[in-house]
Amino acid sequence: MKEIKIFSPATVANLSCGFDVLGCCLDTVGDEMTIKKNELCELRITKITWQDLPMETNKNVAGVAAKVMLDHLGEKQGFDIEIDKKIRVGSGIGSSAASAAGAVFAINKLLGEPYTAKQLIKFAMAGEQLASGNAHADNVAPALLGGFSLVKSYDPLEVISLPSPGELRMVILHPLIEIKTQDSRAILRQSISLKSAVSQWGNLGALVSALYTNDYDLLGRSLVDGVIEPIRSILIPYFDEIKKVAVENGALGYGISGSGPSVFALCRGDENASRVKNAIGEFYHSTGIEFDLHLSAINTEGVKVL
Amino acid sequence: MKEIKIFSPATVANLSCGFDVLGCCLDTVGDEMTIKKNELCELRITKITWQDLPMETNKNVAGVAAKVMLDHLGEKQGFDIEIDKKIRVGSGIGSSAASAAGAVFAINKLLGEPYTAKQLIKFAMAGEQLASGNAHADNVAPALLGGFSLVKSYDPLEVISLPSPGELRMVILHPLIEIKTQDSRAILRQSISLKSAVSQWGNLGALVSALYTNDYDLLGRSLVDGVIEPIRSILIPYFDEIKKVAVENGALGYGISGSGPSVFALCRGDENASRVKNAIGEFYHSTGIEFDLHLSAINTEGVKVL
CATH class of the missing domain: 3.30.230.10 (Ribosomal Protein S5; domain 2)
Incomplete structure (x- = not known):
């Protein structure tokens, strides 16, 4: 070859x-x-x-x-x-x-x-x-x-x-603003409270468990981030508003993809994912910021x- | 009744x-x-x-x-x-x-x-x-x-x-000194480095995965604690020496039980657990500190x- x-x-x-x-x-x-x-x-x-x-x-x-x-x-x-x-x-x-x-x-x-x-x-x-x-x-x-x-x-x-539970779908919104990984790392605090770290590893353990047990709801409840998200989300226009739209339309969970500016909504099944995608697209269109919007299954x- | x-x-x-x-x-x-x-x-x-x-x-x-x-x-x-x-x-x-x-x-x-x-x-x-x-x-x-x-x-x-993988056994050494949970909490730092927190949740995620997959070796490799153990182990007489004895005798992993002073060695199977128990007992006897020593399966x- x-x-x-x-x-x-x-x-x-x-x-x-x-x-x-x-x-x-x-x-x-x-x-x-x-x-x-x-x-x-x-x-x-x-x-x-x-x-x-x-x-x-x-x-x-x-x-x-x-x-x-x-x-x-x-x-x-x-x-x-x-x-x-x-x-x-x-x-x-x-x-x-x-x-x-x-x-x-x-x-x-x-x-x-x-x-x-x-x-x-x-x-x-x-x-x-x-x-x-x-x-x-x-x-x-x-x-x-x-x-x-x-x-x-x-x-x-x-x-x-x-x-990878088979019904998982990702809706990704990419607002067309650039955040360099380097910059979004630079704004992070280098030390965090023990309390927030404990919450984080409790959720991470639960997320791993949810993947093994196909527990979609637990997976959604585990997508919590009290350490990084409060800081990085500041750089993402309308972060909280998109979350609201995603959750209201039945997304399991929502968060920042990588170091942003893309955000993801984790969904169960194609129908739910399409609804979430459409709702997020409609909302973000109203903000006037250009964006890409993707829907994908998990590639195993x-x-x-x- | x-x-x-x-x-x-x-x-x-x-x-x-x-x-x-x-x-x-x-x-x-x-x-x-x-x-x-x-x-x-x-x-x-x-x-x-x-x-x-x-x-x-x-x-x-x-x-x-x-x-x-x-x-x-x-x-x-x-x-x-x-x-x-x-x-x-x-x-x-x-x-x-x-x-x-x-x-x-x-x-x-x-x-x-x-x-x-x-x-x-x-x-x-x-x-x-x-x-x-x-x-x-x-x-x-x-x-x-x-x-x-x-x-x-x-x-x-x-x-x-x-x-709970079925072959897991716990060897517990309890040095007969008292450490109050309150005191052993008081010596912890209330903030930790983001880097050590990330290591901790990587290991915790791996430990959860190992329990689902009966991966005893991964379970052992996941029993790592760069956050609490370096501080609390100071209160436990011969902590590092017991670890050495446990690992040399084939324990999967070793750490502090709760807030101490007990320590645990996680083992695979009765034969390995007995060997680890005997070796730890023999070593601790030589220190002159009184102790209790337990061997137990996981109670499901x-x-x-x-």
């Missing part, structure tokens, strides 16, 4: 109580990437559509992630990476993670899969380091593994795949060959 | 990463209690063996918990409570919780079970409030429900029962009628 075309999915990280440890994978939003072996023994970014991103390999998240993997493997072959961007940069649904995860997934395939999907996470994290200054795994892990991923620990890196597979 | 005799179990709360939200129920250590209806329309503590505890109803955790329940029910009947204490006060394995949970469980039975086990938690928490100044649920919940309990939230109170039933 000399060439491969893949779909590399968008992801929702943090998920309220799961700040920096939890993420899930989307099905209907993602980049398309084509990776070809070249004869130059060189790793190149040869094309990027739609979004304005660096073409220099060492400044591009896909290039950096691929480079770290090839160096680790001691592999001298060259590859051309084309990225047909479909996820907006700075949206908060894992745009950089999709490019980084997609690159290492595709090259790993072309090389006969020397690495497992879990082993690829570490390489893709190098792309996140470049994008945000923080090598976090909560987008690249679900992008590579599919479903819900829990980052148990970073040192050593240990990622656990959690079950992760990056896919097209 | 006019009289009931029950076994009210000891419990291990916190469990490392689960500070204030997690606890599990023991099988071989617990108080025995006899509760009888009396004709006096009065709630009385009529007998307490072994430990020196208040006989006045409003100063005794069993009395206070029972009183709150009877008031809530508007019940005027009187009861005599005898407590055959088998759990030492101040041991850190839920001595007060056993008395409080046992009292409400037994009286609820005698009254024809107006409340479910989950509803009894709130009443038993009144006993904890008296004992430690903090109405925590992480001992009374597993004492009443059995197995592992997760306190998702306090307001509203929501407790989730988690599965909670308080039991004898």
Whole structure:
């Protein structure tokens, strides 16, 4: 195999109580990437559509992630990476993670899969380091593994795949304002009250339990975040009003996707998700702020060959 | 039914990463209690063996918990409570919780079970409030429900029962020094770093996952506590040395039981647990500090009628 075309999915990280440890994978939003072996023994970014991103390999998240993997493997072959961007940069649904995860997934395939999907996470994290200054795994892990991923620990890196109740749907609203991951990290307080931390890990434990037991209502009640959301939500126009619309229309839960500005409403079933999507769209249209609106099931597979 | 005799179990709360939200129920250590209806329309503590505890109803955790329940029910009947204490006060394995949970469980039975086990938690928490100044649920919940309990939230109170992998065994060492729950709470810092909080909830999520998947090794790796243990372990003589002995003899994990001074080693299977118990006993004998040593399976039933 000399060439491969893949779909590399968008992801929702943090998920309220799961700040920096939890993420899930989307099905209907993602980049398309084509990776070809070249004869130059060189790793190149040869094309990027739609979004304005660096073409220099060492400044591009896909290039950096691929480079770290090839160096680790001691592999001298060259590859051309084309990225047909479909996820907006700075949206908060894992745009950089999709490019980084997609690159290492595709090259790993072309090389006969020397690495497992879990082993690829570490390489893709190098792309996140470049994008945000923080090598976090909560987008690249679900992008590579599919479903819900829990980052148990970073040192050593240990990622656990959690079950995905089949009726879950995500409605994502992306207000077209840009918040850089770096900036939205910078406003966080570096210490938090023990009391709010205890509430957070109680909810996170309940959320994990809910995923194993298909308890949709408990899942919704667990999507509580008293630590990060009160701070970051300030940067998201009409955050509370969207929450009200989502809850009134039957969403299980609601929160910030990644570091924002996208927000997610978790829903049960297509009918509920469509109603929530329509209601949020109608409301946000009235604010005059431009937006993207997505509805997706949970993608349990992760990056896919097209 | 006019009289009931029950076994009210000891419990291990916190469990490392689960500070204030997690606890599990023991099988071989617990108080025995006899509760009888009396004709006096009065709630009385009529007998307490072994430990020196208040006989006045409003100063005794069993009395206070029972009183709150009877008031809530508007019940005027009187009861005599005898407590055959088998759990030492101040041991850190839920001595007060056993008395409080046992009292409400037994009286609820005698009254024809107006409340479910989950509803009894709130009443038993009144006993904890008296004992430690903090109405925590992480001992009374597993004492009443059995197995592992997760306190998702306090307001509203929501407790989730988690599965108990069948081969789990607990070895408990209780150095015979007293640490009051109040004092061991007082030394905790009221704010913690966001980074250590994130590690803690990553581990807690992994621990919950491990209980659902019978992943004993992951369970052991999740018993990490960078928040509370570094502070409280200072109060426990030879904490680190016991850990070394436990781990060298194959324990899955090790930590402080409740607020100490008891420590627990979580083991897989009877053979491993016996080895760990013997090794810890031999080591602690050499320190010259008196101690109790217990080995128990997880009690999945909670308080039991004898």
